[in-house]
Structure formats: structure tokens, C-alpha cells
Amino acid sequence: MTVLGSWYSEAENYDKPLVVIVDDMERCNGNVLSDFVLLLSEWVIKVPIVLVMGVATTVDAPRSLLRANALCRLQPCKFALGSPADKLYAVAEAVVLRSHCGFDIGYKVAVFLRNYFLRQDGTVTSFIRALKIACAKHFVMEPLSFLCKVLVDEDSQGLGIEKLPASMLDYAFGLPSCQTSKKATPVTAESLASGLIEMKKLRKNWCSVLVCLYEAAKFQNIQFLDILCEALDPSLYSSRASPNHKLGKAPIKPSSINHCLPDGEYSARGKGGLIFQVIRKVKDLPVTSLFQLLQVWGKHSEEIADIHGKVKELQSMLKIEDDSNNLQCDETGTSKSPASRCHMNKERDRSKVNEKAAVLLECMIRGYLTPIESAPFHEIVCFKHVDVLQSALIGDPRKMIQVDLLKSHNYLHCSCCTKNGSVLLPSMHDTSIMYTLAQEHGDLINLHDWFQSFKSTIFRSSTSVKRKLHSPSPKKRKLANEPEEVNNALVQARFCRAVMELQITGLLRMPSKRRPDYVQRVAFGL
Secondary structure, three states: OHHHHHHHOOHHHOOOOEEEEEOOHHHOOHHHHHHHHHHHHHOOOOOOEEEEEOOOOOOOHHHHHOOHHHHOOOOOOOOOOOOHHHHHHHHHHHHHHOOOOOOEEOHHHHHHHHHHHHHOOOOHHHHHHHHHHHHHHHHHHOOOHHHHHHHHOOOOOOOOHHHOOHHHHHHHHOOHHHHOOOOOOOOOHHHHHHHHHHHHHHHHHHHHHHHHHHHHHHHHOOOHHHHHHHHHOHHHHHHHHOOOOOOOOOOOOOOOHHHOOOOOOOOOOOOOOHHHHHHHHHHOOOHHHHHHHHHHHHHHOOOOHHHHHHHHHHHHHHHHHHHHHHHHHHHHHHOOOOHHHHHHHHHHHHHHHHHHHHHHHHHHHHHHOOOHHHOOOHHHOEEOOHHHHHHHHOOOHHHHHHHHHHOOHHHHOOHHHHHHOOOOOOOOOHHHHHHHHHOOOOOEEEHHHHHHHHHHHHOHHHHOOOOOOOOOOHHHHHHHHHHHHHHHHHHHHHHHHHHHHHHHOOOEEOOOOOOOOEEEEOOOOO
């Protein structure tokens, strides 16, 4: 503690208190923890310390664990950590929903991240790790990913798009999203810049409407990832925007709430669709919840002028109808009319406001909840390679080992193997030679044949040397046999080591008692 006190007294360390975290205090020894608290309290003047102790059972657990002299030194303050769903929404809001992030994920990647999050028991750390890997993979794989600066900068001037070479422009306009677009756009830097700016505007509106949708989904206890996946689904968007789902004669962005949709008509998915369930829930919300929801909608729809105006209109209608209902109740009270009539008027007026709020939410979804995958040039900022992310997170180690053994020259780039391609050479690693030779066999591999093939591959270079025409003398023949025996022992040792390495990697199963001269292959193909 003396060393810690002297370190804390330095100027660069003196402005913040120290934090000591005990993950689970109930698993600690009470006497040891009490002595630790007393030790810290003696230095609290020189070294201010915040002691964070985790409790798994009840709040009064420290009282039953610590001694009285240690308890009197503490100034307890209770706090509770947020649920994994709340933490996940905070992460998603900072990464996915903010328009200045410059990185997006596709529908299939979002579904994979949701399933990965659920399989990891709701661990937010695993979700953040997966997002980091997806972001890194996107910037490595996409040549035009540096244009994400368009979505980051508030002013999209000076991007340098006009300096892009013709090959980059051809690549950008050759993306699948541009090929499927019905609009014929010229291959120019101005068209690319305008397309990126339009995608930025589309994404900003999408984020605002998604937040409004999720605020309404909270009353249905729907998780954010479920809403996110359904909002990113391009097939659902195309079905909502198809002519088969008619919303009446009114346009998507009407001038009045009353004429947005026919009464009671919703074009979302069937009863199993989450968006449809949220819209129906808005229709049944009580007045207080609806008032809170409209306040949140007004906050998040400030950048969408027509939607923001309609939210303000609904708020004023809700307030006016509430005042008029109170006035009617006062009049009925003075005239001694039945009180049930006043209650019926309130319910009827409330249902009208709820209906209009549900219609407004439907209009927001139809008009602005456009997935990023439906926009041209979305491949520049959107990561959709779910197989790459799955391979990076989950992996297939046995397959990678097979690829490394069979195609080792692709990684080593040595001069001898690169020239000959996949031809077996003595300079290759013994395990690579052995596993390549194993591809010539079936389920079972005869050890003797395998060894002879390995031996012939190792000594292939010596066979090309011309043999001497005359036979050596008996003394020299005896001396020449000794190096041959040494070479055979060395080859056997190398063979056994390679077989053992293949067994450790899980590609081979060692001989059994019934067939001691055979080994069994475990992995087949790539």
C-alpha cells in the first residue's frame, strides 16, 4: 500500500479514484475480505478507493459475510447492471443505428449475429467481437470501402470521387445492386457521388423509423434484434412495396393522417410478423402509454418533416380530446346523467387516436423503412458475406488443416514447389507428403504400401543420379551398406513422426488389434 500511495500521489495519477472489483463477494472468505476492507480504509485519505462487490443473492449479503468493524468503514450504494437486452440495444444504437458510422450489415449477417448472440447465452462481448470481425472483413474484402467516408462526413464535399480511375468506376457501376436497378445511370463520378449521398439520406431515415418502431415494440416485449432482422429483410420490403398490397388511393406520404390508409387496413405480414404485431399493439395502447410513445416519436422524427408534423398533430389531438372529455364529464355530472356515457365517449375518442397512430406507424414503415440492401451501391458500405463471418467466428479447423497439408505451396511460396505445382517433391514437409499420398487410398491405408510410397518420394532425387557401371569391391560394398541402413532408419523415424502428427490432427485413426497393418482415414474431401 505504501508503493501504491506513492504512485497515486504523482500528478498524472491523482485526479481519479482507484476502483477495486470483487466479482462475487459471496465466494470469498469473510475474514479475509474484512481484513482487506480495513486495510483499504486506513489508506482512504491518501488513496481514495471505490470498492465494487458483486452479489448474487440478496442485498444484505455483506451484513452476513463481513465483520461489524469492516461494515462500519463502508459507505454502501446499491446499483444494478442492465439486462443483456438493454446492453445489446446500447451497442446496436452506437454501431448500427447511428448514421455517421459508415458501416452496415446485411439481412443474413444480422440473422447470424442474432443466433450467435442467443447461442452465447446473451453475451454482449461475443456480439461486439462478431461486429468487429465483420467490420474488419468488410474493409479488407471491398475495394471501394474507403468511400464509407461519405456516410461519416456531414458535408460530403471534397471526397475525391472525381479522382477515381476508370477501373474503379467500372467496378462500382458493375456491382449487382446497380445491375438490377431499373434506372440507367451514366458511369461518371458525379453519378456515384449522388448515389452515395442518396443512400446516406435513405439510411438516416431508416434509422429514425426503426427507433420509432422499436419504441412501440417495447410494449410487446419484442427484442431489438428480432425487429432489426425483420427491418433488414429485403424480401419483406419488396412485398410491402408490391402493387398487390394496396393501401388505397392515397400515396405513401399523404398530406393528412385521416387519408393515409382505410380504417383497419394494414399491409404488414400476417399474424406471425413482428411489425404487424407492433402495429396492432399501438392500436390497443392505453392513453398514458400512447402519450409517451408519441413523445419519443416526436424526438426521433425531427429530421423527417412530414412525419414530425403528423406526430405533433396527434399529440395535439390527444390533448384536445382529453380536455373535451373532461368538460363533457363535468357537464354530465351537473345534469346527473349516467357516468357510463362519459366513459364510452372517452373510449371511442381514444380508439380513434390509437387508430390514427397505428396508421401513422404504417405510413412510416411503408415510406421510410427501406433496407440498405435495396439501395444501389450498398455493397460499398454493407457487409453481406455471412459465410466469411461464420468461418471466422466458428471456423472449420479440420478442413483448414487439410487445405494446408494438400496446398502447402500456396502458403510457403518456395521456388521448388511453386514451379511444379502439386507434384510431390522430396523438399516438401513429411506430413504434407504423407497426407497427399493418403489421397490415393480409400478408407483403409496399408502401412507397408504407404511407407514404400513415402520412401520412393524421399529418394526420388537420388534415382536420377547415374549409377556407376562397375560394382564396388567387397570391402567397399560392406561400407556402402551402413549408410543405407542409417537412411532406412531415418526414413522410418520420419514416417512414424508424420503418422503421429496426422493422428494428433484428427485425420487418421491408429491401427487396431484386428488389423494392425492398416490405419483408417477419418476425414475425406474438402
